[in-house]
Amino acid sequence: MSAHSVYLEDDCRFEYNREDLVARLGQVLANPEALITNEEALRAYETDGLAAYRQLPVAAVLPDTVEEVQAILRICNELEVPVVARGAGTSLSAGALPHPQGILLSLSRFNRILDVDAERRVARVQPGVRNLAVSEAAAPYGLYYAPDPSSQIACSIGGNVAENAGGVHCLKYGLTIHNVLEVTLVTIDGEVLKIGSEAPDAPGYDMLAAIIGSEGMLGVVVEVAVKLLPEPLTKKVMLAAFPTVEAGGEAVAGIIGDGIIPGGLEMMDNAAIRAAEDFVHAGYPVDAATILICELDGSEAEVAAQCAQVSKLMESYGATEIRIAETPEQAQAFWAGRKAAFPAVGRISPDYYCMDGTIPRKHLSTVLNRMQALSEEYGLRVVNVFHAGDGNLHPLVLYDGNVPGELERTEELGGRILELCVEVGGTVTGEHGVGMEKINQMCAQFSPPELEQFFALKRAFDPKGLLNPGKAIPTLNRCAEFGAMHVHKGELPFPDIERF
């Protein structure tokens, strides 16, 4: 697959002596293996989960302690060197793509669970801890950590914080922002800040939400306190088949509209059902136009009542078949196909492009139908498997990167799909972040005064613009270049705004 050239000249204005940088980094890292400058070894960091974007950094550092992170950032601040922090590198929006003039700061050695306090229901973990490992550590106490991105076996809590990760259960239990209580942040000048609190309404400006989802552009998180929830007393998983995409979409809106918030409410279209069934043999109804997987959780009485209510609703929206898992094994089978859907699609196409848009639930059927028409127009298959309950679509566009022009056509189709999301009142990013992938689209998303306020906030944390430059919030030069902002006679609309 061909890789993109993505950084603009404007993103690459850093001048410093590379040998000096490497020498000084070496002085502050106790472990000689914590500093990587060898090109072959650096290849491990040149891309993240969005493999279409590749870039080698100048060096990679793997600090072991907070003090080392402080020392690294102080050096970078002094020499004006870009810093891209990286967790497990599973970002789907190139959020951890290295900067060509910068260092890659891996948090992989920050992999300890520091404390699980069952009474306060709080776990304190380092950012390199895997998402699933938190729930595993909490399980002996009957507790778990709610956000569960598809990559939860691999992705790190630090990366989850950077991208405000969601998952199947975020419909009921919220995104990362709703499940993190406090972070310890090292600022670019090496100060350590505690941001957030275990208390419900801590004094001071609430900066936690600004940090979460900021894609490493405001500081480097070195510790995270997360909320643990009690395991639901009981769970029930249902699978319903619908004869049309419309019926499935309307059932989703109907369930939520009736006041039920399921633990998870996922939708798969026929292409996804078939791909998953071929791969894991979950026993899915392969002739259904669409299936819904609905997980209800709570007390026995609550779940039984909701289960009856949801069944009745699904019937009223035309479900041709409703299955209710009677054993944990059956429940697991219902989920197996959904969880294996992405790799299953990987088996039927050389490449696929995973998108991430949100739409108001009531427009689900319209959008799915129009996406089908776009798929036919471009001659590219689109597979849909997504978080229907919160209107978070993940269309997978199937293509072959070795066929000349197919990646470009895929990206064009992707652009049309995202325009469709915006047209019905949605957004172009659900839970995967902006990173480098969607940076140009952000020029249209924000008004100039909004961008100006973002820059002001950025400067409040990172006055020299060294943290993950070029990501998440577009510079005015980028917006001028990509034509999304109105430029008069070659001049930028805000010549007085400082740039990054």
Place this chain on the structure above:
Amino acid sequence: MSAHSVYLEDDCRFEYNREDLVARLGQVLANPEALITNEEALRAYETDGLAAYRQLPVAAVLPDTVEEVQAILRICNELEVPVVARGAGTSLSAGALPHPQGILLSLSRFNRILDVDAERRVARVQPGVRNLAVSEAAAPYGLYYAPDPSSQIACSIGGNVAENAGGVHCLKYGLTIHNVLEVTLVTIDGEVLKIGSEAPDAPGYDMLAAIIGSEGMLGVVVEVAVKLLPEPLTKKVMLAAFPTVEAGGEAVAGIIGDGIIPGGLEMMDNAAIRAAEDFVHAGYPVDAATILICELDGSEAEVAAQCAQVSKLMESYGATEIRIAETPEQAQAFWAGRKAAFPAVGRISPDYYCMDGTIPRKHLSTVLNRMQALSEEYGLRVVNVFHAGDGNLHPLVLYDGNVPGELERTEELGGRILELCVEVGGTVTGEHGVGMEKINQMCAQFSPPELEQFFALKRAFDPKGLLNPGKAIPTLNRCAEFGAMHVHKGELPFPDIERF
């Protein structure tokens, strides 16, 4: 009652021509009654819900439109005039106390409900709309707005946003921050920003949380989009009496520890029970050391199951009596005493000082007992009626402002109570904000780099420090003066930090 002199010289460094200011304000306000400079009329604004603090502003303005707010802020920005925004003026921490050199910006004419969208479950309202009016407007659709501060008949949504207000139901349904989707903010330089989104994870830095609870120090909110929730299918209210304060406190920790999140879980001590009973004759057990009022909501089945579980728990913690409301009238009676508790206390004492601390639930009984000892030590009665479920205490210290020295002794006792909260791992502010009341205590709450980061954030929104100066986040001069920060040889610890 004697009023405090609270602004420091450092807060009052503004120099401008008052006549020029008034003339220019007059030019931008269409309605001549929208500009108040007459001292008698200004008295209406000299204090808020914390009457111990009084200050007349230079002028008050009551704009009718967003354009007028923009024009007012542009004038204040140009002339460098402090601006204190005010909703209904019910703040209990003097958050809306006028600045002696500033204007008071009343949002009382921004009192329209712009839209109630039942399908999207969103209401768009102006900031001067009363909290309860939102639920009233949503009621025909079976929806309501969850945060319900005690002052909900009077307090405004704009004030709720400024203080991140809570209420009885915030245990289950969250604070204002969890129920606001988007705000429209006018910046000090007159720009209009949309901050937040109806989408689950909007792109860009998440600045909404920083705005909510920022006490009008980052901008002026002129529109708020709030989340509406479906009315619970059913509700059950229970009242349980306990023979000791310990037993009640332990029952609270036990209920939450057992995985139940009630819609509300309130506690009243004997003094509060008696005061309320004398006032509204709710039929409370006046010999109980403490009562718990527990509201359970959800589906029929869920509520019935939880009700049985809570009853059993309360019995196991020694409840001497458990009543379950069988009719809406009974439920209302259980709540009547709690809701009337503050005015009831007002009947038995010339003055009272309402405090607002949080503690970990497990320390409830310890703190209540030690508070009793402190009350005896100071010879001042302390009445407790509070949000037990989330550990948010509201001790009411009873005093007589006409007895020389009694206010001072009350404040000293208040300080000791807050120290006690901090000692057990709590905070000195729960849901009433910092305002002017707790500003000095904030010097101890934050580390110098944390304060520095707050100042940087403040500058990103308000470079000249004009919005509500002197509140919420203490200046370094204030901290030096009040001794909470270490000062060497008369120098501030951070001479290089810009000041407000």
